Amino acid sequence: METVQFLGPSLALSAILFTLGVAGVLIRRNAIVLFMCVELMLNAVNLAFVALAQLHGVSGYIMVFFVMTVAAAEAAVGLAIILAIFRHRQTVDLQNINLLRG
Amino acid sequence: MATFIFYLFAVTSVLGAVMCILSRSPVVSAMWLMSTMFSLAAIYVLLNAQLIGVLQVLVYVGAILVLFLFVVMLLNLGHAATDLRGPAATTAAVVISGLLVIELIALWRYTPGRLAAEIAQAPQMARQLETAFPGGALAQQAAETHGVVGAVAAPMFQTYLVPFEITSVLLLTALVGAVVLAKRRI
Numbered sequence: 227m228e229t230v231q232f233l234g235p236s237l238a239l240s241a242i243l244f245t246l247g248v249a250g251v252l253i254r255r256n257a258i259v260l261f262m263c264v265e266l267m268l269n270a271v272n273l274a275f276v277a278l279a280q281l282h283g284v285s286g287y288i289m290v291f292f293v294m295t296v297a298a299a300e301a302a303v304g305l306a307i308i309l310a311i312f313r314h315r316q317t318v319d320l321q322n323i324n325l326l327r328g
Numbered sequence: 329m330a331t332f333i334f335y336l337f338a339v340t341s342v343l344g345a346v347m348c349i350l351s352r353s354p355v356v357s358a359m360w361l362m363s364t365m366f367s368l369a370a371i372y373v374l375l376n377a378q379l380i381g382v383l384q385v386l387v388y389v390g391a392i393l394v395l396f397l398f399v400v401m402l403l404n405l406g407h408a409a410t411d412l413r414g415p416a417a418t419t420a421a422v423v424i425s426g427l428l429v430i431e432l433i434a435l436w437r438y439t440p441g442r443l444a445a446e447i448a449q450a451p452q453m454a455r456q457l458e459t460a461f462p463g464g465a466l467a468q469q470a471a472e473t474h475g476v477v478g479a480v481a482a483p484m485f486q487t488y489l490v491p492f493e494i495t496s497v498l499l500l501t502a503l504v505g506a507v508v509l510a511k512r513r514i
Contacts, residue, residue, distance in 0.1 A: 232334050232375060234436045239338045239371070241432030243345055243364070245425045250349030252421035255411040258354045258400060262361050265392060266345055269368055272384075274435070276377045287480050288488050290380050294387050295495050299502030301392045305399045306509035312403050313512075319411060 236277035244270035257308050257318040261301065268297045334374050341367035352411075354400045358393055365389050378476050 243266060250263030272290045279286025312318055344364035351357045365388045372381035412418070471479040484492055 231330070232371075233438070235334065235338065236371070236375060237435035237438060238433055239341065241429060241435055242342055244432060245429040246342070246345040246349060248428055249421050249425040250345075252424060253413050253418050254349065255413055256354060258396060258403075259349070259357050259411070262354075262357055262396060263349060265388070266348065266361065266364065269365060269388070272380075273368060273371065276372050276375050276380055279377065280375060284480055284483050285487075287377060287380055288484050290377075291383075291480075291484070292491065292495060294383060295499060298387065298392060299498055301395055302502050302506040303509065305395060306506040308399060309402065309510050318403065318405065 230280045233277055233280065237274055240270045240274040240277065242270075243267075243273065255320045257311070257320055257323075258305075260320070261304050261308075264304075265297060265301065268293055330374060334371065337367040337370045337374075340364075341371070350412075354405070355397065358396050358400065362389055362393050365393070376471075379480055 247263045247265075247267035247270060250266065251260055254260055254263065272293055275286040275290050275293070279290075308318055311323060315322060317323070341364045344360045344362075344367065348357045348360040348364065351360060365384060369381040369384040369389075372378070372384060413421075474482060
Protein backbone atom coordinates (compact mmCIF):
# COMPACT_ATOMS: atom_id res chain seq x y z
CA MET A 227 0.00 0.00 0.00
CA GLU A 228 1.18 3.47 -0.82
CA THR A 229 2.25 5.36 2.29
CA VAL A 230 1.62 8.95 1.21
CA GLN A 231 -1.58 9.70 -0.66
CA PHE A 232 -3.22 12.93 -1.80
CA LEU A 233 -0.49 15.07 -0.23
CA GLY A 234 -0.56 17.89 -2.80
CA PRO A 235 -4.36 17.98 -3.23
CA SER A 236 -4.89 17.93 0.56
CA LEU A 237 -2.53 20.86 1.07
CA ALA A 238 -4.23 22.80 -1.74
CA LEU A 239 -7.66 22.08 -0.26
CA SER A 240 -6.36 23.22 3.11
CA ALA A 241 -5.15 26.47 1.53
CA ILE A 242 -8.51 27.09 -0.15
CA LEU A 243 -10.49 26.42 3.04
CA PHE A 244 -8.20 28.67 5.09
CA THR A 245 -8.60 31.47 2.56
CA LEU A 246 -12.38 31.08 2.57
CA GLY A 247 -12.27 31.40 6.36
CA VAL A 248 -10.23 34.61 6.10
CA ALA A 249 -12.64 35.98 3.48
CA GLY A 250 -15.56 35.14 5.75
CA VAL A 251 -13.99 37.02 8.66
CA LEU A 252 -13.44 40.03 6.38
CA ILE A 253 -16.90 40.23 4.81
CA ARG A 254 -19.28 39.29 7.63
CA ARG A 255 -20.42 41.51 10.48
CA ASN A 256 -22.28 38.92 12.54
CA ALA A 257 -20.04 37.90 15.44
CA ILE A 258 -21.34 34.31 15.54
CA VAL A 259 -20.65 33.73 11.83
CA LEU A 260 -17.22 35.25 12.41
CA PHE A 261 -16.50 32.58 14.99
CA MET A 262 -17.67 29.93 12.52
CA CYS A 263 -15.15 31.26 10.00
CA VAL A 264 -12.41 30.98 12.63
CA GLU A 265 -13.41 27.35 13.17
CA LEU A 266 -13.18 26.87 9.41
CA MET A 267 -9.60 28.19 9.46
CA LEU A 268 -8.70 25.84 12.33
CA ASN A 269 -10.17 22.95 10.33
CA ALA A 270 -8.03 23.88 7.35
CA VAL A 271 -4.92 23.82 9.53
CA ASN A 272 -5.95 20.41 10.89
CA LEU A 273 -6.21 19.10 7.34
CA ALA A 274 -2.67 20.26 6.61
CA PHE A 275 -1.43 18.56 9.80
CA VAL A 276 -3.15 15.28 8.93
CA ALA A 277 -1.88 15.33 5.35
CA LEU A 278 1.71 15.93 6.48
CA ALA A 279 1.44 13.36 9.30
CA GLN A 280 1.51 10.68 6.59
CA LEU A 281 5.03 11.83 5.88
CA HIS A 282 6.35 12.85 9.29
CA GLY A 283 4.74 10.44 11.72
CA VAL A 284 2.17 10.54 14.48
CA SER A 285 3.19 13.96 15.88
CA GLY A 286 0.85 15.60 13.38
CA TYR A 287 -2.15 13.78 14.82
CA ILE A 288 -1.22 14.91 18.33
CA MET A 289 -1.03 18.52 17.12
CA VAL A 290 -4.55 18.05 15.72
CA PHE A 291 -5.69 16.97 19.20
CA PHE A 292 -4.29 20.14 20.68
CA VAL A 293 -5.82 22.31 17.95
CA MET A 294 -9.21 20.71 18.63
CA THR A 295 -8.84 21.41 22.36
CA VAL A 296 -7.95 25.04 21.70
CA ALA A 297 -10.88 25.31 19.27
CA ALA A 298 -13.28 24.00 21.89
CA ALA A 299 -11.95 26.36 24.55
CA GLU A 300 -12.04 29.29 22.13
CA ALA A 301 -15.61 28.55 21.10
CA ALA A 302 -16.77 28.30 24.71
CA VAL A 303 -15.13 31.53 25.87
CA GLY A 304 -15.90 33.44 22.65
CA LEU A 305 -19.56 32.54 22.67
CA ALA A 306 -19.78 33.47 26.36
CA ILE A 307 -18.33 36.89 25.45
CA ILE A 308 -20.89 37.23 22.65
CA LEU A 309 -23.69 36.40 25.09
CA ALA A 310 -22.41 39.02 27.54
CA ILE A 311 -22.16 41.66 24.79
CA PHE A 312 -25.64 40.83 23.52
CA ARG A 313 -27.03 41.28 27.02
CA HIS A 314 -25.63 44.83 27.16
CA ARG A 315 -26.10 46.02 23.56
CA GLN A 316 -28.92 43.82 22.21
CA THR A 317 -26.90 43.19 19.04
CA VAL A 318 -24.09 41.00 17.76
CA ASP A 319 -23.41 43.22 14.74
CA LEU A 320 -19.75 44.10 14.93
CA GLN A 321 -20.35 47.53 13.38
CA ASN A 322 -22.26 48.55 16.49
CA ILE A 323 -19.67 47.15 18.89
CA ASN A 324 -17.00 49.84 18.68
CA LEU A 325 -16.30 50.70 22.29
CA LEU A 326 -12.59 49.93 21.92
CA ARG A 327 -12.19 51.69 18.57
CA GLY A 328 -11.01 54.93 20.15
CA MET B 329 -11.91 5.14 -7.01
CA ALA B 330 -10.29 6.63 -3.91
CA THR B 331 -9.24 9.63 -6.01
CA PHE B 332 -12.81 10.18 -7.15
CA ILE B 333 -14.11 10.00 -3.57
CA PHE B 334 -11.39 12.40 -2.41
CA TYR B 335 -12.29 15.00 -5.02
CA LEU B 336 -16.00 14.53 -4.35
CA PHE B 337 -15.53 15.35 -0.68
CA ALA B 338 -13.07 18.13 -1.49
CA VAL B 339 -15.68 19.82 -3.71
CA THR B 340 -18.37 19.30 -1.04
CA SER B 341 -16.20 20.88 1.63
CA VAL B 342 -15.33 23.91 -0.49
CA LEU B 343 -19.00 24.33 -1.46
CA GLY B 344 -19.99 24.11 2.20
CA ALA B 345 -17.38 26.71 3.15
CA VAL B 346 -18.49 29.13 0.41
CA MET B 347 -22.14 28.79 1.36
CA CYS B 348 -21.21 29.16 5.02
CA ILE B 349 -19.62 32.56 4.51
CA LEU B 350 -22.36 33.76 2.15
CA SER B 351 -25.55 32.53 3.85
CA ARG B 352 -27.65 35.23 5.41
CA SER B 353 -28.88 33.31 8.44
CA PRO B 354 -26.43 32.09 11.12
CA VAL B 355 -28.31 28.78 11.40
CA VAL B 356 -27.95 28.12 7.67
CA SER B 357 -24.25 29.03 7.95
CA ALA B 358 -23.84 26.53 10.77
CA MET B 359 -25.52 23.80 8.70
CA TRP B 360 -23.20 24.42 5.74
CA LEU B 361 -20.23 24.43 8.09
CA MET B 362 -21.44 21.06 9.35
CA SER B 363 -21.37 19.66 5.80
CA THR B 364 -17.80 20.97 5.43
CA MET B 365 -16.76 19.27 8.66
CA PHE B 366 -18.35 15.95 7.68
CA SER B 367 -16.55 16.09 4.31
CA LEU B 368 -13.27 16.79 6.11
CA ALA B 369 -13.90 13.78 8.37
CA ALA B 370 -14.27 11.62 5.26
CA ILE B 371 -11.05 13.08 3.84
CA TYR B 372 -9.23 12.27 7.11
CA VAL B 373 -10.32 8.64 6.74
CA LEU B 374 -9.01 8.64 3.16
CA LEU B 375 -5.72 10.01 4.50
CA ASN B 376 -5.42 7.02 6.88
CA ALA B 377 -6.27 9.07 9.97
CA GLN B 378 -9.39 7.19 11.05
CA LEU B 379 -9.12 8.31 14.68
CA ILE B 380 -8.97 11.98 13.70
CA GLY B 381 -11.98 11.46 11.43
CA VAL B 382 -14.02 10.07 14.33
CA LEU B 383 -12.86 12.90 16.62
CA GLN B 384 -13.77 15.44 13.95
CA VAL B 385 -17.36 14.22 13.96
CA LEU B 386 -17.54 13.89 17.75
CA VAL B 387 -15.83 17.13 18.77
CA TYR B 388 -16.50 19.57 15.94
CA VAL B 389 -19.93 18.49 14.78
CA GLY B 390 -21.14 16.98 18.03
CA ALA B 391 -19.90 19.61 20.46
CA ILE B 392 -18.71 22.87 18.88
CA LEU B 393 -21.42 23.28 16.23
CA VAL B 394 -24.13 22.34 18.72
CA LEU B 395 -22.72 25.06 20.99
CA PHE B 396 -23.00 27.55 18.11
CA LEU B 397 -26.60 26.53 17.46
CA PHE B 398 -27.40 26.86 21.17
CA VAL B 399 -26.06 30.40 21.24
CA VAL B 400 -27.96 31.34 18.07
CA MET B 401 -31.08 29.98 19.73
CA LEU B 402 -30.41 31.85 22.99
CA LEU B 403 -29.82 35.19 21.28
CA ASN B 404 -33.08 35.21 19.26
CA LEU B 405 -31.65 37.54 16.63
CA GLY B 406 -34.69 37.77 14.40
CA HIS B 407 -34.29 38.33 10.67
CA ALA B 408 -31.65 40.91 9.91
CA ALA B 409 -31.69 42.17 6.31
CA THR B 410 -28.08 41.24 5.58
CA ASP B 411 -24.87 41.45 7.56
CA LEU B 412 -22.45 41.46 4.65
CA ARG B 413 -20.12 44.45 4.70
CA GLY B 414 -20.20 47.12 2.01
CA PRO B 415 -18.61 46.91 -1.47
CA ALA B 416 -15.32 48.49 -0.34
CA ALA B 417 -14.77 45.89 2.37
CA THR B 418 -15.80 43.09 0.00
CA THR B 419 -13.29 44.25 -2.61
CA ALA B 420 -10.58 44.39 0.04
CA ALA B 421 -11.55 40.90 1.20
CA VAL B 422 -11.38 39.51 -2.34
CA VAL B 423 -7.97 41.08 -2.94
CA ILE B 424 -6.53 39.92 0.38
CA SER B 425 -7.84 36.38 0.07
CA GLY B 426 -6.72 36.22 -3.56
CA LEU B 427 -3.17 37.05 -2.54
CA LEU B 428 -3.37 34.63 0.38
CA VAL B 429 -4.57 31.71 -1.75
CA ILE B 430 -1.78 32.33 -4.26
CA GLU B 431 0.76 32.19 -1.44
CA LEU B 432 -0.74 29.13 0.19
CA ILE B 433 -1.26 27.23 -3.05
CA ALA B 434 2.53 27.06 -3.24
CA LEU B 435 2.10 24.33 -0.63
CA TRP B 436 0.97 22.19 -3.55
CA ARG B 437 4.59 22.09 -4.63
CA TYR B 438 5.62 20.51 -1.32
CA THR B 439 6.98 17.04 -2.03
CA PRO B 440 9.03 14.61 0.06
CA GLY B 441 11.83 14.84 -2.51
CA ARG B 442 12.05 18.61 -2.25
CA LEU B 443 12.11 18.48 1.54
CA ALA B 444 14.86 15.86 1.41
CA ALA B 445 16.89 18.08 -0.92
CA GLU B 446 16.49 21.06 1.41
CA ILE B 447 17.48 19.01 4.44
CA ALA B 448 20.51 17.64 2.63
CA GLN B 449 21.83 21.18 2.37
CA ALA B 450 21.44 21.73 6.13
CA PRO B 451 22.67 18.71 8.09
CA GLN B 452 22.15 20.53 11.40
CA MET B 453 18.44 20.79 10.67
CA ALA B 454 18.31 17.18 9.58
CA ARG B 455 19.38 16.02 13.02
CA GLN B 456 16.75 18.19 14.70
CA LEU B 457 14.04 16.97 12.35
CA GLU B 458 15.03 13.39 13.04
CA THR B 459 14.29 13.80 16.74
CA ALA B 460 11.21 15.97 16.28
CA PHE B 461 9.53 13.92 13.58
CA PRO B 462 10.17 10.21 13.47
CA GLY B 463 9.58 9.17 9.85
CA GLY B 464 6.19 8.42 8.36
CA ALA B 465 7.10 4.81 7.65
CA LEU B 466 7.70 4.40 11.38
CA ALA B 467 4.19 5.70 12.07
CA GLN B 468 2.73 3.25 9.57
CA GLN B 469 4.58 0.44 11.29
CA ALA B 470 3.38 1.58 14.73
CA ALA B 471 -0.22 1.65 13.48
CA GLU B 472 0.13 -1.90 12.21
CA THR B 473 1.51 -3.26 15.48
CA HIS B 474 -0.36 -1.15 18.06
CA GLY B 475 -3.57 -0.39 16.17
CA VAL B 476 -4.82 3.02 15.05
CA VAL B 477 -5.50 4.37 18.56
CA GLY B 478 -2.45 2.83 20.22
CA ALA B 479 -0.09 4.41 17.71
CA VAL B 480 -1.37 7.87 18.72
CA ALA B 481 -1.76 7.13 22.43
CA ALA B 482 1.82 6.00 23.06
CA PRO B 483 3.57 9.26 22.03
CA MET B 484 0.77 11.31 23.56
CA PHE B 485 1.37 9.92 27.05
CA GLN B 486 5.14 9.69 26.69
CA THR B 487 6.72 12.38 24.50
CA TYR B 488 3.82 14.84 24.74
CA LEU B 489 2.81 14.20 28.35
CA VAL B 490 3.54 17.72 29.63
CA PRO B 491 1.66 19.53 26.82
CA PHE B 492 -1.20 17.10 27.39
CA GLU B 493 -1.38 18.02 31.07
CA ILE B 494 -1.18 21.73 30.23
CA THR B 495 -4.16 21.19 27.95
CA SER B 496 -6.23 20.18 30.96
CA VAL B 497 -5.34 23.48 32.66
CA LEU B 498 -6.37 25.30 29.47
CA LEU B 499 -9.74 23.54 29.45
CA LEU B 500 -10.29 24.33 33.14
CA THR B 501 -9.50 28.00 32.47
CA ALA B 502 -11.92 28.08 29.55
CA LEU B 503 -14.59 26.44 31.69
CA VAL B 504 -14.23 28.96 34.51
CA GLY B 505 -13.98 31.84 32.04
CA ALA B 506 -17.14 30.82 30.19
CA VAL B 507 -19.13 30.52 33.42
CA VAL B 508 -17.87 33.86 34.76
CA LEU B 509 -18.61 35.67 31.48
CA ALA B 510 -22.01 34.17 30.77
CA LYS B 511 -23.49 34.17 34.25
CA ARG B 512 -25.55 37.20 35.16
CA ARG B 513 -24.58 37.29 38.81
CA ILE B 514 -22.01 35.11 40.52
